[in-house]
Amino acid sequence: MTPPDATLAGRLLVLMHTLRDAERTQLFLRDANVPTTICADMSELCCELRAGAGALLLTEEALAQDTSGQLALVLQAQPAWSALPVLVLAREAGERPSRARTDLLESMVLVERPVRSRTLVSVVLSALRGRRHQYQIRDAILLRERQAAELIAQKERLRFALYAGGLGSWELELESAELSCSDLCKAHFGRTPDDAFSYRDLQESLHPLDRQRVNDAVERSVSTGADYDEEFRVIWPNREERWLMTRGRALFDESGRALRMAGVSLDVTERRRMHEALRESRLELAHHAEELLSANQRKDEFLATLAHELRNPLAPIRTGMDLLAQSPEEPARAQTLGVMRRQISHMVRLIDDLLDVSRITRGKLELKRERVSLASVISSAIEASRPLIERKQHTLQVAVSDSSLVFDADHTRIAQVIGNLLNNASNYTPAGGRIELSAEREGEWAVIQVRDNGIGIPRDRLEDVFEMFSQVNRTLERSQGGLGIGLALVRSLVAMHGGTVRAESAGADLGSTFTVRLPLAASAVQQAPAAESAEPPAERSRRILVVDDNEDAADLLRLVLEQAGYLTQTAYDGPSALTMVESFRPQIVILDIGLPGMSGYEVARALRQDARFAALALIALTGWGTPGDKQKAQEAGFDLHLTKPVDARGLNGALSQLEDKAAAAPFQQTG
Secondary structure, eight states, X not given: OOOOOGGGTTOEEEEOSSHHHHHHHHHHHHHTTOOEEEOSSHHHHHHHHHHOOSEEEEEHHHHHTOTTOHHHHHXXXXXXXXXXXXXXXXXXXXXXXXXXXXXXXXXXXXXESSOOHHHHHHHHHHHHHHHHHHXXXXXXXXXXXXXXXXXXXXXXHHHHHHHHXXXXXXXXXXXXXXXXXXXXXXXXTXXXXXXXXXXXXXXXXXXXXXXXXXXXXXXXXXXXXXXXXXXXXXXXXXXXXXXXXXXXXXXXXXXXXXXXXXXXXXXXXXXXXXXXXXXXXXXXXXXXXXXXXXXXXXXXXXXXXXXXXXXXXXXXXXXXXXHHHHOOOHHHHHHHHHXXXXXXXXXXXXXXXXXXXXXXXXXXXXXXXEEEEHHHHHHHHHXXXXXXXXXXXXXXXXXXXXXXXXXXXXXXXXXXXXXXXHHXXXXXXXXXXXXXXXXXXXXXXXXXXXXEOSSOOOGGGTTGGGSTTOOSOTXXXXXXXXXXXXXXXXXXXXXXXXXXXXXXXXXXXXXXXXXXXXXXXXXXXXXOOOOOOOSOOSXXXXXXXXXXXXXXXXXXXXXXXXXXTOEEEEESSHHHHHHHHHHHOOSEEEEOSOOSSSOXXXXXXXXXXXXXXXXXXXXXXXXXXXXXXXXXHHHHTOSEEEESSOOHHHHHHHHHHXXXXXXXXXXXXXX
């Protein structure tokens, strides 16, 4: 049934056995301000009733004519709150509608006839007032239903919001300490929805280091009304540690007594881990920034030191050149040449160390392993370091317990390791000091030690001495400390051979000891190869063409070769070299790579492609000395590769290697 219109709650529907009685009744009710609607029959009455009415007024005769029970059906379809007043005018008190009819009309009121107008008006007004109360009840019920529906919707929205945000909800009765939690809140404490979880269980779940802080926060919220907001650790039943964030507020009654607390929980373990990872990343970045700053400072200091180190040997070389020009006497000439050779050797060592650092950094340094003896590498190292040791008047004591020890190693690199340690000891030991070099066997290892009685190393800086460009003791002059790469090379080269190096010192002015441990070869001693002869070959009639765009370098090399007995010519670029080969008919060509226009590689390929020059011996002489550069030279057709600057021994050794080829295959002329 459609709900009745509340605006018609004051309308009275009238149905009487005669129209005259109905109109007369309507007339005196109008004077009482009661709106009435006269209905012609029961069907019209029921139709009007469905639209809405405050009460019905009908005679017993009209009711008796409702043989089909239309009115009863309409009244039965009323909402639960509705009980429409039905006023029935009966002739005498003893005459009543049939019981079957009245059972269906629970709200029927019998009014005996004849009835005075005033009485009827009073009865009608009372019925209409009751009807208006019913509508008020209806409105209250509808309001409560709407509020209940909105509350349900709000709870559903809250439940979805909590779920979407990963929030669990909880409520704590303060007096009874009874705790109620949502399933997600229980999960935050490592419990399932079916697990019992009391406030005591919650307390026991708190990390011991956080428990007091959490309890203090709860008491503060209860006593002051402040919001409760804490992050803490909990320990799950499986001993897993998690981080939770809980927020809540105490609820008070009208007297200000705290009744309960309610709030939410959130698992923030991943957030804490991310924050910790971010903090560690920031610390790491700060550390890297500090390292970069330190590296930049070391780089600046290194460049300043490098400039100083390179200027130092250049000064005596320039002075020596002036002396040679002014003093042709043999004693002065020999002394000057000795100084210049030593300074050039020093510069070459600096450049070689720098190149080695670059190769190691890029992983390009290759070891040429062979069976070498401990005695041979120590001899080579001492020979290389002796000029520095003698110049500073140091006493060198050598003690090798077993000279038959052998390694599978790169002879040059192991000698370089020991030589760098000796140079380092000499640099940091005052003039007249003592240096000790010892070597002995410990099981499958050779232990090599270099001791000095020099300035020592602070104990907290023992590892720093192996860092690139590191000079731990800044009290020394820069030139005395060197570039700061020698010990870094030692550590890298020793590690490449599977060994270790360690620095020890008792402190300032108490000297230093460097210990190198290298794995020994399993087999017996192999004699070290004899050193190459520094003497030039016996045959001096060979023709040599020197090609270099540095005219001074080419001319000086030509003079050196001529003094050694060779027939020599020079060319300063690629095309000139090709022309000179045809006219001069050399048997050996010493060829620079970085020529203008036409590179040394291109010149070599052009010569190899000409059948007339197939037997020509080609030597590459260049400042590029990496294994890759040597490979490119070989692919271009060179027989040998020499790296600038080359000394007399190296040059004579190269010429000796090519002597057989030059003798067996003289210049061929075809056509």
